[in-house]
Structure formats: structure tokens, C-alpha cells
Amino acid sequence: MFNIVMVHPEIPHNTGAAGRLALATGARLHLVKPLGFDIDEKTVKRAGLDYWKDVDLVLWESWDAFYASVVDTSRMFLLTTKASTNHWDADFKDGDYLLFGRETRGLDEALIAAHPDTAIKIPMLEGSTRSLNLATAVAIVLYEGMRQVGFE
Numbered sequence: 357m358f359n360i361v362m363v364h365p366e367i368p369h370n371t372g373a374a375g376r377l378a379l380a381t382g383a384r385l386h387l388v389k390p391l392g393f394d395i396d397e398k399t400v401k402r403a404g405l406d407y408w409k410d411v412d413l414v415l416w417e418s419w420d421a422f423y424a425s426v427v428d429t430s431r432m433f434l435l436t437t438k439a440s441t442n443h444w445d446a447d448f449k450d451g452d453y454l455l456f457g458r459e460t461r462g463l464d465e466a467l468i469a470a471h472p473d474t475a476i477k478i479p480m481l482e483g484s485t486r487s488l489n490l491a492t493a494v495a496i497v498l499y500e501g502m503r504q505v506g507f508e
């Protein structure tokens with residue numbers, strides 16, 4: 357089971373799409389507060405996320421609370437356009453944490469600097485676009501991880 361970690365996500369539809377991906381792959385979805393939207397039942401219903409109740413969801417009150425819960429931080433992969441290693445060259449294992457940054461700012465530079473060996477990027481054509489959509493990035497990396505661990 358992979359762990360999708362969205363750090364301070366801002367756009368509810370991206371989080372909704374990640375929840376759907378989590379359901380389809382048996383992954384756990386971690387949301388690290390503050391979030392840019394309400395995650396209460398009313399909002400979720402209004403957004404038409406009827407599957408939301410089935411998502412294996414963990415809500416963290418803060419980054420520090422989430423980080424303290426990770427037993428082996430060397431299994432945290434940091435998704436950033438600033439990495440030099442491509443995601444398909446990472447060696448994923450069941451239980452790994454896949455960390456994604458917020459839509460406007462990405463992951464903190466200091467966090468990336470603290471984990472240079474597990475910072476990875478999804479390659480993009482040079483000069484094409486600054487980054488991929490957050491939910492798209494989750495899908496690409498999660499399914500590469502699932503492929504590597506033998507998901508059929």
C-alpha cells in the first residue's frame with residue numbers, strides 16, 4: 357500500500373482526484389493541514405465526491421505531526437520539478453510515502469534540501485510548462501510505483 361501525502365493542498369478537485377486514485381490502487385491518502393478548503397461532509401457532498409467516505413484518509417493537523425509519524429524518512433519520495441532524478445529511476449517499495457506540494461508553491465525548499473536522495477521529478481520537455489497539475493503528478497508517480505511492486 358502506497359501513501360500519498362498532499363502537503364497543504366489548495367484546490368479541492370485535485371484532492372478529490374487523488375482520493376479516487378487512492379481508492380483505485382488501495383493507497384492511503386494523507387492530507388497535511390492547513391488545507392485551502394473545508395473537508396467537512398457538507399463540502400464533500402456538494403462537490404459530488406460520493407466515493408469520499410471509502411477513501412483511506414488520514415488528516416494531519418500540521419507538517420510536524422505528519423513528519424513525526426514517519427518511521428523511516430528515507431522512504432519518503434519528494435516530488436518536485438527541481439530534482440534531477442526521474443521518477444521512473446526511483447526504486448519504489450510497498451509502503452513508501454509519495455509527497456506532493458501545494459499547487460501554488462510546491463514543497464518547501466528546505467525539505468527538499470534535507471532529502472536530496474529521494475527528491476524526484478516527472479520529466480517534462482524543456483521550456484514546455486513550469487509543472488504538471490498536482491493530481492496528474494500523483495497519478496503518474498503512483499502508477500509507476502504500482503507497476504514496480506507488481507500491481508495487475
Ligand SMILES: C[S@@+](CC[C@H](N)C(=O)[O-])C[C@H]1O[C@@H](n2cnc3c(N)ncnc32)[C@H](O)[C@@H]1O
Nearest residue numbers: 435436456457461462463477478487488490493
Ligand atoms: C502545480 S505543482 C507546484 C508548482 C510550483 N509552482 C512549484 O514550482 O513546485 C504541485 C505539485 O505537483 C507535483 N509536480 C507537478 N509537476 C511535477 C513534475 N514535473 N515533477 C515532479 N513533481 C511535480 C509537485 O509535488 C508539486 O509540488
